[in-house]
Amino acid sequence: MIKINNLSKQYNNGFKALSEIQLEIHKGEIFALLGPNGAGKTTLINTICGIVTPTQGSINVNDYDIIDDYRATRSMIGLVPQELTTDAFETVWNTVSFSRGLFGKAKNDQYIKEILHDLSLLDKKDNKLMTLSGGMKRRVLIAKALSHEPQVLFLDEPTAGVDVELRKDMWKLVHKLREKGVTIILTTHYIEEAEQMADRIGVINHGRIILVEEKSKLMKKLGKKKLILDLKTPLEKIPEKFQHYKLTLNNSGDKLEYQYHASETSEEICNLLDDLRDHNIIYSDLQTKQSSLEEIFVDLVRKQ
């Protein structure tokens, strides 16, 4: 659906926001773009949408070039920006209808009604935007982006500053759009969001894509697991015979932690548990924890 080839962007002040980006986003997928502040996420999105001019490289949307065939590509794309930018004095209905017309679509009140209904905005259609809460304004921005029936939707930090209920509503909407075949690219700081929603994840840092992977594979490949044992009798230190296991003991000596990789076989865990029993180290409870996408992401960025 979107092919980015050798894309770079250098601003007039010399700052290089994007460096030789190679990326392919497939039709109908939910792609999460993660990265710390200033990594280049918004610049990348704005370049695809035509707001920022690339210094080098090319971008194709459905085989159309974003510069030569800008009318074709832009009419396929909807953008929900990070900032809550709205026309304060306009009504919800007028601003959403304006967006549809701006993107070259003929008037369709029924369709606008449907969007507003899906986003729980229909009862606010005659309200001025200045009277809406932050969460409602965010919904309006989504309605504007969807008003011209885009095939690709960019959500730049869509749930920043919105409450849990609204965030869940938005997740539902995103899944509904995906079912309709819309390709969704989202950037977020809530890694939990990407973990729950995305099919694939890309990590960007210092303007470079450092990783693109299917979420499940990424979790498997980079996810660390922990086995935590609550000891019945606290230990003073880890016994010599257990040195070859990657074990850590907490300060009070009553919790033993064993770290292993999500992709490893469980043989070593069995051996560890057998050895503990043989050495009369009794545990009252055990639990396992898998590292979250957030921990994987922090780890990746730190390595950069």
Added chain:
Amino acid sequence: MNLNSIKAIYNFEMSRMRRTLGQSLFAPVISTVLYFIVFGSAIGSRISDIDGVSYGAFIVPGLIILTILTESTANASFGIYLPRFTGTIYEVLSAPISFIEILIGYVGAAATKSIIVGFVILFTAHFFVSIDIQHPIYMVLILFLISISFSLFGFIIGIWADSFEKLQVIPLLIITPLTFLGGSFYSIKMLPEAWQTLSLLNPIVYLISGFRWSFYGQGDVSIFWSLTMTFVFLTVCICVVSYIFKTGYKLKQ
């Protein structure tokens, strides 16, 4: 040509006029009525006819031009500056619309608003003085040309400005003084010779003179020079706007 997009921008801009009808329409009308009361009746009754035209009638074209210049510049500059200021410009820049189409939408709406105001002032003036328009087609043509030229000029200011102060500075410090000194309320022939020559450097003189010619068949300069200067100003504005669109100056990074 993406007509739906142009229509969307045009209607969106025009809806602001409907929303703020008081300040868009009534404010210029009230100002004009005050000008007629002060200059036309109070002071004008003591001034003799100028080239056979009563002073009250003489100032009508100047008053219309004064309002047209102010309204065109203000409407167009505000129209493009506001989305830049609020950040909603992202939507226009990411839409499948060419820069020319953006320009037609914004400048078209600004020019329409000022033309409407111009005609309302002309209508209002009828209640105070008797006006006989000798060249109505030229009058409409000049009104259109000036409205479009100064809407383009306002659009340039709206792109250039990065604060509300800057948005006001050129209309207040350049356009209004030049309009007052350009013969809105007097004929430059009434000035001493040196000032007459100096006045000819003021481009607004040509606009007012041309417009006054369309009313009364006489102006401070010939209609040829008036139309030529109007076209020169229009061409300069088009060139500057072309440069802005070519380079993305203050619009695209």
